[in-house]
Amino acid sequence: MKYKIIACDMDETLLSSDATICRRNIEAITAAIAKGVKFVPCTGRGFRSIEGVLRTLGLYDQADQYVIGFNGANITENKGSRSLFWDPIPFDLADRIFRRCCTYGQCMHIYTRDVVYITNITPDEEAFLHGRMGYVPVEAEDLDFIRGKEEVCKLIVTNTDYDYLQQIHAEIRPLLDDITVSFSSNRYIEFMHKGVNKGAGLWKLADILGVAHEETMAIGDNINDIDMLKAAGLSVGVHNLNPVIRQYCDVVTDATNNEGAVAEAIEKYVL
Structure with missing residues (x-):
């Protein structure tokens, strides 16, 4: 399967324990983007709060690149922070x-x-x-x-x-x-x-981009990633995952978030 969207959790998944992104992850993500794959942070945080992550990955203010924020309540195109979807609580x-x-x-x-x-x-x-x-x-x-x-x-x-x-x-x-x-x-x-979750956000973005749901990959570590893992064509848990979510993962990496788990998944299934 050729995966066209990688939806990736931030904390304890992409980010190391010190909140940085390791070089292995940066290089693998850069290579995937060069192949035309969309690397989409899928996070409980908002678009503004991950600006540093986007800069590190070369995605800041880039057209046709996206963030799924607030656990799926917001989808934003990075260029000009253009909101494509917004679903607040009444x-x-x-x-x-x-x-x-x-x-x-x-x-x-x-x-x-x-x-x-x-x-x-x-x-x-x-x-x-x-x-x-x-x-x-x-x-x-x-x-x-x-x-x-x-x-x-x-x-x-x-x-x-x-x-x-x-x-x-x-x-x-x-x-x-x-x-x-x-x-x-x-x-x-x-x-x-109600209805907001990372899986719904992933499917909504895939539909916007005309990508089949089975052509998506999700990478996560914790309970708020379950819907995203269930929605994706390939669900990847990082080695340091919460054991509760193991049943929703097609594969689990050997590497932890501190060892380039995201890179491991990209190297195996995208590159």
Whole structure:
């Protein structure tokens, strides 16, 4: 199979643990792009927050190159940051979820199209985000500070105790009929509009580009990558994957994210 789109997760997949991209990955991605393959970051972050990644890969402001952001809520062409798809959470619903989650007293992220706001930032979360993503610290217990100004496409509650995040999920389930819930980075529970996920984003981009779904490859490591792995023609898990997602991977690399796992997949199945 000739794969025409590679959809690739960022944290713990493309990025090394220090938030850099290893030389092996850069060289393999560059070679794939030279063959006409679309290398598409498929991330929970927004387009603006991965500008450094795009520059490193030579994709910044490039025409006919794309990013799937906010777990599929946004598809952007890199040239001129042209938005092709945008699906935020209805604002009043986002506000209700945010107010309810604030009662847990945890660090929370509020993702708008261009800005990430964070409440109750902890030293651990600050260290994790260093070099990965910029943000604006705020003190807020509701979303009135952006009402009428910005739309919210994702909310996150942060805690490294997965069971605690599952407890939050169970307790606020009555609010989530129109919401997609996912988990990522072994520290986040994420709330997006219903139907938003990385797999839907991958298929939508493939349809825009006229690429058959079976001509796509997905590379990931964690729970929020499951839909993308299920959607792709070839699903690749990196060696350091969360064991929960192993069943959704056609293959698993020998290399970890620190050893060029993405390059290994590209070398084997594209180059």
